[in-house]
Amino acid sequence: MTSESGGPRCDRGAGDAAGHPAPRENDPLRRFAGIWCRAVHPLAATKMTPDEFEGYLLPLAHRLSAALCSSPFDTEAAYEVGAALVDAQCTEPDALPAILGVIDAHLVSCSSPGAPFSRPSGESFPGPSDEPAHEPLADEEARARCVRLQHALAAGFVRELRERERDEQEAISRAAMAARTEAEKALHASEAKFQAVFEGAVIGVGIAGLDGEVLVVNDAMARMFGGMDFFRPGRKVTEFVHPDDVPGAHELYRELVNGERDHFRIEKPHYRDDGSELWTNLTVTLLRDSSGAPQYQLALAEDITEHRQLRERLRYEATHDELTGLPNRTLFLERLDQVLAADADAERFGVCYLDLDGFKAVNDSLGHVVGDGMLKAVAERLQRCVKPAELLARVGGDEFLALVTGPAAQADGAGLARRMLAALAEPVRIEGRELRVRASIGVVDGRAGEIGRAEVLRSADITMYRAKAAGGNRFEIADADSNARVIARHSLTNGLPSALEKGEFFIEYQPLVRLTDGTVRGAEALVRWLHPLHGVLGPDQFIPLAEDTGLIVPLGRWVLEQAARQARKWRDAAEDDESLRVNVNLSPCQLSHPTLVSDTVAVLENAGLCPSALCLEVTENDLIGADETALRPLRQLADLGVDIALDDFGTGYSNLSYLRRLPVSQLKLDRSFTRGMQRAPADPVDVKIVEGIVSLAHTLDLAVTVEGVETAVQAEHLRGLGCDTAQGWYYARPGPPERLHTLALADAS
Ligand code: C2E
Ligand code: CA
Ligand code: CA
Numbered sequence: 001m002t003s004e005s006g007g008p009r010c011d012r013g014a015g016d017a018a019g020h021p022a023p024r025e026n027d028p029l030r031r032f033a034g035i036w037c038r039a040v041h042p043l044a045a046t047k048m049t050p051d052e053f054e055g056y057l058l059p060l061a062h063r064l065s066a067a068l069c070s071s072p073f074d075t076e077a078a079y080e081v082g083a084a085l086v087d088a089q090c091t092e093p094d095a096l097p098a099i100l101g102v103i104d105a106h107l108v109s110c111s112s113p114g115a116p117f118s119r120p121s122g123e124s125f126p127g128p129s130d131e132p133a134h135e136p137l138a139d140e141e142a143r144a145r146c147v148r149l150q151h152a153l154a155a156g157f158v159r160e161l162r163e164r165e166r167d168e169q170e171a172i173s174r175a176a177m178a179a180r181t182e183a184e185k186a187l188h189a190s191e192a193k194f195q196a197v198f199e200g201a202v203i204g205v206g207i208a209g210l211d212g213e214v215l216v217v218n219d220a221m222a223r224m225f226g227g228m229d230f231f232r233p234g235r236k237v238t239e240f241v242h243p244d245d246v247p248g249a250h251e252l253y254r255e256l257v258n259g260e261r262d263h264f265r266i267e268k269p270h271y272r273d274d275g276s277e278l279w280t281n282l283t284v285t286l287l288r289d290s291s292g293a294p295q296y297q298l299a300l301a302e303d304i305t306e307h308r309q310l311r312e313r314l315r316y317e318a319t320h321d322e323l324t325g326l327p328n329r330t331l332f333l334e335r336l337d338q339v340l341a342a343d344a345d346a347e348r349f350g351v352c353y354l355d356l357d358g359f360k361a362v363n364d365s366l367g368h369v370v371g372d373g374m375l376k377a378v379a380e381r382l383q384r385c386v387k388p389a390e391l392l393a394r395v396g397g398d399e400f401l402a403l404v405t406g407p408a409a410q411a412d413g414a415g416l417a418r419r420m421l422a423a424l425a426e427p428v429r430i431e432g433r434e435l436r437v438r439a440s441i442g443v444v445d446g447r448a449g450e451i452g453r454a455e456v457l458r459s460a461d462i463t464m465y466r467a468k469a470a471g472g473n474r475f476e477i478a479d480a481d482s483n484a485r486v487i488a489r490h491s492l493t494n495g496l497p498s499a500l501e502k503g504e505f506f507i508e509y510q511p512l513v514r515l516t517d518g519t520v521r522g523a524e525a526l527v528r529w530l531h532p533l534h535g536v537l538g539p540d541q542f543i544p545l546a547e548d549t550g551l552i553v554p555l556g557r558w559v560l561e562q563a564a565r566q567a568r569k570w571r572d573a574a575e576d577d578e579s580l581r582v583n584v585n586l587s588p589c590q591l592s593h594p595t596l597v598s599d600t601v602a603v604l605e606n607a608g609l610c611p612s613a614l615c616l617e618v619t620e621n622d623l624i625g626a627d628e629t630a631l632r633p634l635r636q637l638a639d640l641g642v643d644i645a646l647d648d649f650g651t652g653y654s655n656l657s658y659l660r661r662l663p664v665s666q667l668k669l670d671r672s673f674t675r676g677m678q679r680a681p682a683d684p685v686d687v688k689i690v691e692g693i694v695s696l697a698h699t700l701d702l703a704v705t706v707e708g709v710e711t712a713v714q715a716e717h718l719r720g721l722g723c724d725t726a727q728g729w730y731y732a733r734p735g736p737p738e739r740l741h742t743l744a745l746a747d748a749s
Contacts, residue, residue, distance in 0.1 A: 022738065029065055032110035033058040036102045045089040053088070060084055064103065064153075065111035068145050069137065075152035082156025086164060096157055100150045107149070108142045118179030159725040204280070204301035205288075210257045210294055211381035212236035224280070224303050226272040237299070242269040256286050259294040267304065279308045321394040322652055323372060324379035332393035332401050333453065339405050340448055340456070347448040350413025352402040353460035354382070357472035358436035359398035366433070373430035375424075377435060381428070401460070405448075413443040440467035441475035462486045493545045495531065500555055504530050507562050508734035512583065512705065513726050515719040522581030524617070524727065525563040526734045527555070547587055556590045557599055564607035564614065566737045571613070573704060580740075583615040584647065588622040596633045611641035615666065618644060620652040623662060631663060638663035646707065650693070659700055667697050669723070677717045678710055687721070694722045 037054035060081045067077040100236040136147070190483060198205050204221030208214045214231045222228045238253075245268060252264040263285040270278045281302040303730060319331035322669040327335075339349050356378065363371035374718045375398065382400060386392045391403040402420070404411050420441060424699070427434040442463030444456050459478040466474040466486070476482075499505060509523035529537040574580060590596055604611055616637065623646070638644050645666035646659075650673055673690050676683025690706075697704045706718045709728030718726060732739070 018299070028110040029061045030058060032065075032102075032106050033061045034212060035106055036061065036099070039098045039102045040085075040090055040095060042093040043090065043092045045092060056088055061107075061110075064107055064149060067149055068107060068111045068142065073145055073148075075148055075192045078149040078152035079156035082153040082158075083160035085153075086157055086160035091161060096154060099157075100154065103150055104146065108139075108146050111142075121143065131515040170666065204299070204303070206231070206299045206301070208237050208297050208299065210297065212238040212257075215296070221299075224278060224301060225270070226274055226276075230273055237297075239270075240270055242271065244269045253284070256284055256297060259286065259288075262286050265310075277305070278303065278312050279305045302501070324376055326379050326383065326400075327391060327393040329393060329395040329401075332391060332395060332403065333454040335391050336403060336453055336456065339403065340451065340453055342448040346410035347405060348407065349446060349448060350404040350411050350416060350702070351444045351460050352400075352404075352413055352417045352420060352421070352443075352454055353442045353464045353558075354400040354402070354417075354439050355441075355455075355464050355468070356398040357440055357468065362435065370430050370433070370435075374428060374435060374437065377430065378424065378439075381423040382420055386416070390416065410443070413445045414475065414477055417441045417443050421473070421475065427464065438473040440464050440472045442467060442478060443475055444478045458487075459483055475705065492531070492534075492537070492542055493549060496542065496545055496549060496551055499529060499531075500551070500558060504532070505558065506530060507559060507566070507737075509566070509737050509740050510727055510734040511732045511740055512581075513731045515715070515723055515726050520580070520740065521565075521725055522583065522615070523737075523740050524583040524734075525559055525585070527559050536689050543587070547589055548590065552587045552589050553593055556585075556587055557603070560584050560600065560603050561606070564603050567613050568607045568609050569737070570740065572611075581613050581615055581643070583617055585617045585647065590628065591618065591622060591633065597636050600637060601640070611637075612643065615643035615645050617647040618664075619647045620649050624658075626651055630663075635663040638665070650689075656696060659696075659702070664702065666703045666705055667693070668707055668727075669693060674708055674714055674718060676707050677714045679711050682713075682717055687717070690718070690723070692723050698722070 033054050036057050037050055040057075041048075041050050041053045044053065048056060063081055064400045065079045067074060070077075087093075090096075090099065102311075198218050198515050199389065201218055201220050204218065204224050206214060206217035206221045211304040214237060215234050217231050219703045222231065224232070246266055249266055252261070252266065255261045263283060264369060265281070265283045268280050268282045268308065270280065272278055281304050283300045285298045285300070286294055287298050319328055319334075321328045336349075336351070339347070356374075359371070359374070359505075362374055378398075379392075379394060379400075382392055382402070386402060387404075389404075389406070393401050393403075395401045402416055404413060404416050421439065424437045426437055427436045429435075442460045442465070444463065446456065462483050464477040466482060467474050470476065473548070505527055507525050507527055509525055511522045513519070513522050514521050527539055527543075529542050531537050543552065546555050563582045563584045567580060570580040570582075586596075594600075600614075600616075604614065616634075618634065635646055643666060644662075644664045645668050646662065646664045647668045648670045649667045669690065673686055673693075676686035677690075694704050703724040704722075705725040705727060706723045707727050709715050709718065709726045709730045711730055714728075715726060715730055
């Protein structure tokens with residue numbers, strides 16, 4: 001804002017320079033200010049409202065008017081008014097002409113009370129009545145002064161405008177200066193920081209050209225590699241190859257220096273100058289110039305040698321067996337998975353699963369120290385016969401797995417198994433003892449990609465058990481059929497316990513026919529399993545399993561109950577308490593079961609059946625070697641009146657003199673003796689044997705039943721030989737109990 005200038009004024013008191021307009025309506029300068037405002041306000045960038053703007057202009061109008069009348073004439077005030085108008089933002093391009101136009105048209109008339117005011121309404125515009133009188137200016141003089149005032153105002157206006165622009169530019173350049181200084185400070189700080197990082201970093205930092213030449217490395221990097229000498233001039237990073245570099249490391253590097261990637265990160269081994277190994281966690285970043293072209297490579301390396309050694313030790317411990325130092329199951333499975341996943345067509349493999357025979361006995365009788373010694377000795381022997389490319393692992397207490405791979409000729413599992421057994425042939429010496437080592441081996445041969453890990457292991461396991469079942473100290477080779485049998489057996493065993501609860505068993509009855517008159521004497525109860533998956537299974541398929549698992553005891557009791565109840569029904573239906581009897585098979589487990597006698601008595605009582613209606617069949621083999629204690633339950637039952645039959649007679653060691661001591665009342669002659677009589681002429685030897693047995697049996701007061709009678713010829717022959725009872729397809733196959741009744745009725749008629 002311009003300062004108020006001194007100098008004489010012709011209109012004092014109309015307002016003050018501080019911007020307080022004169023209050024009177026009829027003030028001609030107020031009118032001037034109004035006109036001025038209307039002309040200029042639209043062209044001003046001011047934030048003032050028109051009223052405010054008019055209030056701002058009024059003192060300026062007074063100053064101009066005063067200057068016009070001043071004596072001596074002075075244009076300084078106009079100069080300052082020009083500046084004041086710039087201050088009020090009247091800086092638009094058309095503003096100055098508008099300002100000057102109003103002055104030119106109205107200043108003289110509004111300032112000189114004596115001069116006529118031209119007003120559109122034609123009214124005269126009287127001057128302020130309290131204004132002191134001053135010398136009216138001559139018209140010409142007034143106009144000339146007005147023009148000069150306009151010039152001065154324009155000059156002040158322009159100068160102020162320029163100063164303003166200069167101030168603004170200065171502010172801008174001052175800001176730019178300040179910014180540059182800040183930027184320089186920051187740059188300096190970051191360079192210092194970079195230097196600090198570079199020098200003081202615990203991490204190795206190095207910069208190399210795109211040709212691989214090492215340009216600079218920091219202390220940490222030099223220390224890592226055993227001194228600055230390592231990075232002697234001319235050394236290129238491309239020389240730092242190592243056999244254990246990750247595959248593809250070279251490709252990553254090539255892409256980086258070609259600008260195809262910005263960085264890569266790998267775990268990289270190096271040899272120091274002294275030959276020792278250094279492992280680094282290496283990050284290489286491409287540095288580009290300002291145009292984006294690749295310029296340098298920056299390497300950040302972290303020494304992870306110790307970390308890696310620790311990791312390797314932990315991994316070794318996790319993948320090796322402590323006792324023998326051999327690889328353990330984890331490592332073996334890793335290698336096996338790799339081999340099985342290989343897609344090389346020619347790649348074959350062989351797996352040998354070795355389990356020591358009777359190792360538990362060694363451990364139990366000679367102690368763990370000897371047991372451990374034996375395992376170590378076995379591991380050493382086996383290791384010696386395994387070739388470097390083959391893998392031997394200890395996978396359990398006394399279990400070892402070996403893996404051979406390669407083209408057909410080399411991947412010979414059986415060959416390896418043979419070598420392993422040969423290696424164990426000589427006894428081992430432990431703590432002064434000579435110990436024989438025996439082992440069973442299951443061998444699985446196959447082709448990569450054709451079989452899964454689980455199947456290989458299961459097959460090896462099954463086959464090893466086959467070798468054990470065959471007497472041990474041998475190897476067996478896996479084959480699908482044997483595996484299938486074992487697996488089926490296994491799955492049946494699993495389903496067996498719940499089958500009884502679920503009512504999956506049922507009984508068929510096969511008639512026993514009196515040979516003299518062809519009448520049905522009774523029937524043998526033969527159990528079947530209606531398996532939900534496999535359909536009807538015969539007893540040969542599950543009785544051995546039931547015996548192994550002990551389920552035979554409840555199952556046998558169930559059969560006995562069912563059969564006794566059935567016999568009761570037959571007898572009721574036949575209205576003849578003597579006619580029909582039922583035969584039930586007993587397993588050796590049941591024979592030795594403490595509640596056999598009491599259970600049987602209870603079953604008979606519950607069914608309301610007399611003991612003589614029941615015949616228990618026991619095989620000859622089950623009784624061989626049985627002493628009097630073992631025979632006691634049978635004798636008790638026999639004493640009660642239950643018939644005991646010696647089943648499958650002739651298949652065991654038939655010590656005939658022994659027969660006398662047994663509490664049996666019947667012999668069931670095995671099918672093998674009667675097969676030779678199915679067709680005429682009968683096998684004379686068979687005839688002689690059967691004749692001899694029958695006569696012996698009758699001498700001992702035993703009745704004879706023949707099994708497996710399939711033809712009329714057979715039946716006739718056996719009747720001629722004096723057999724008492726017959727059973728076989730010729731009469732009837734095993735079937736539902738109802739059928740027996742119709743057979744019996746048919747006989748009777
Ligand atoms: P087993 O006691 O010798 O029973 C006779 C077997 O010979 C039955 O076989 C029967 O179907 C079959 N058979 C009968 N007539 C002929 C014939 O003319 N020709 C031929 N080739 N075979 C004939 P199955 O039913 O398969 O029973 C097999 C064995 O299962 C039985 O032999 C018996 O030892 C055992 N078994 C059956 N049921 C039970 C039971 O409830 N408990 C026990 N512990 N064993 C049972
Ligand atoms: Ca039988
Ligand atoms: Ca039999």
